[in-house]
Amino acid sequence: MALTGVKVIELAGLAPAPFCGMILADFGAKVIRVDRTKAPTSLDTQARGKRSVAINLKSPEGVTLLRRLCVCSDVVLEPYRKGVMEKLGLGPDELLAENPRLIYARLTGYGQSGSYSSAAGHDINYTAMSGLLSRLGRSGEKPHAPLNLLADFAGGGLTCALGIVLALLERTKSGRGQIIDASMVEGAAYTGSFVWKSQSIGLWNRGRGESLLDGGAPFYDTYETLDGKYMAVGAIEPQFYEQLLKGLELDAGELPPQLSFSDWPELRRIFTERFASKTQADWSETFDGTDACVTPVLSFDQVSSHPHNRERCSFMKNSSGEEFPRPAPVLSRTPAEPCLTSDPVVGEHTIEVLREYGFTSAEIDKMLSTGVVERNAAKAKL
Ligand SMILES: CCCCCCCCCCCC[C@H](C)C(=O)SCCNC(=O)CCNC(=O)[C@H](O)C(C)(C)COP(=O)(O)OP(=O)(O)OC[C@H]1O[C@@H](n2cnc3c(N)ncnc32)[C@H](O)[C@@H]1OP(=O)(O)O
Numbered sequence: 001m002a003l004t005g006v007k008v009i010e011l012a013g014l015a016p017a018p019f020c021g022m023i024l025a026d027f028g029a030k031v032i033r034v035d036r037t038k039a040p041t042s043l044d045t046q047a048r049g050k051r052s053v054a055i056n057l058k059s060p061e062g063v064t065l066l067r068r069l070c071v072c073s074d075v076v077l078e079p080y081r082k083g084v085m086e087k088l089g090l091g092p093d094e095l096l097a098e099n100p101r102l103i104y105a106r107l108t109g110y111g112q113s114g115s116y117s118s119a120a121g122h123d124i125n126y127t128a129m130s131g132l133l134s135r136l137g138r139s140g141e142k143p144h145a146p147l148n149l150l151a152d153f154a155g156g157g158l159t160c161a162l163g164i165v166l167a168l169l170e171r172t173k174s175g176r177g178q179i180i181d182a183s184m185v186e187g188a189a190y191t192g193s194f195v196w197k198s199q200s201i202g203l204w205n206r207g208r209g210e211s212l213l214d215g216g217a218p219f220y221d222t223y224e225t226l227d228g229k230y231m232a233v234g235a236i237e238p239q240f241y242e243q244l245l246k247g248l249e250l251d252a253g254e255l256p257p258q259l260s261f262s263d264w265p266e267l268r269r270i271f272t273e274r275f276a277s278k279t280q281a282d283w284s285e286t287f288d289g290t291d292a293c294v295t296p297v298l299s300f301d302q303v304s305s306h307p308h309n310r311e312r313c314s315f316m317k318n319s320s321g322e323e324f325p326r327p328a329p330v331l332s333r334t335p336a337e338p339c340l341t342s343d344p345v346v347g348e349h350t351i352e353v354l355r356e357y358g359f360t361s362a363e364i365d366k367m368l369s370t371g372v373v374e375r376n377a378a379k380a381k382l
Pocket residue numbers: 011013014015016034035036037043055056057058079080081082084087088107108109119120121122123124148152
């Protein structure tokens with residue numbers, strides 16, 4: 001796999017950093033998640049392929065231990081509020097002095113500087129601060145965040161993973177590590193570069209929910225079908241729009257022009273009525289194999305059995321039978337090989353990892369007995 005041989009220490013966080021760590025693990029990195037002691041359950045749902053070590057970082061011995069792990073690692077990924085790592089004596093100054101090749105990735109909401117940098121926050125706040133949230137939502141309604149996808153995952157975990165891979169690449173030339181300041185506000189805004197830059201070509205000069213791609217245009221929207229499901233319509237270009245009308249059995253000559261904004265409510269009414277007359281399966285049959293850009297809105301229950309997704313094996317199952325999206329993108333020679341066994345229990349690999357990093361049995365026993373580290377047994381496989 002592309003990241004085979006890369007050693008990552010991930011300090012346990014909420015959602016974005018765990019996703020970043022999971023991407024690295026899927027593509028072959030050895031990721032060790034550092035959990036707290038006395039917290040036997042983890043909320044990390046993005047733990048695939050990781051091992052867990054439980055360390056009490058509030059003890060000087062725990063801090064020394066983490067420093068030793070970082071000396072022999074390529075990447076440390078930390079998800080805390082600004083200053084937390086420095087307070088622990090684990091800031092970049094200390095860790096990079098001990099391992100100049102270390103890539104020190106800091107994934108936060110507001111970044112390492114600026115007046116908000118120490119404030120608590122979540123995806124919705126970061127998306128709001130990026131400017132993007134103001135553009136999301138239906139006309140006449142308040143802004144609406146698309147789950148926590150934009151800041152936490154696209155602008156956060158994924159962007160941070162890109163930063164880590166870039167720094168690893170650069171290190172092959174310079175031999176040196178560096179600090180990555182991954183702000184979810186900036187990552188989300190950067191993800192939204194198209195929205196920013198396409199203002200100049202008039203795509204967004206109407207209000208929220210009244211433009212081309214934000215639910216304003218009737219030919220770029222979802223429609224309910226007879227069986228209470230939905231179809232997604234993305235027929236922007238005239239030649240594809242023509243195919244849409246053909247599938248809906250509508251005569252272009254009897255309709256207002258596609259780009260007549262004032263007629264969009266009327267066009268939407270007509271499309272709504274049409275789509276409500278047949279089931280999702282019927283419409284899929286009508287539009288499959290055409291260039292109308294019309295697809296079913298698949299539920300999580302439907303995705304893996306859809307012929308296209310099935311043919312590409314786009315969804316996989318782990319050993320417990322849970323379905324998940326295959327890591328993307330697909331690399332031809334060195335594709336990701338996601339781990340199919342169950343996620344680690346907090347502290348499941350404490351002893352195994354410490355041995356691997358050169359700690360003696362006596363050192364490990366001492367840390368266990370003094371509560372510096374903790375180990376927990378893996379869940380019994382039923
Ligand atoms: C109804 C409630 C149910 C709850 C269920 C939760 C379900 C979760 C669902 C996922 C939701 C995802 C949501 C939508 C998100 O947006 S997640 C993104 C959140 N934001 C970030 O990650 C940005 C960066 N991080 C932060 O800003 C902050 O960490 C935070 C998220 C606001 C949380 O703040 P807070 O809890 O005060 O923690 P921090 O200031 O970071 O300090 C962490 C403290 O923990 C300590 N710590 C860490 N590791 C260890 C360890 N191994 N052993 C001992 N201690 C440890 C640190 O030293 C630090 O301690 P201290 O400095 O506070 O004394």
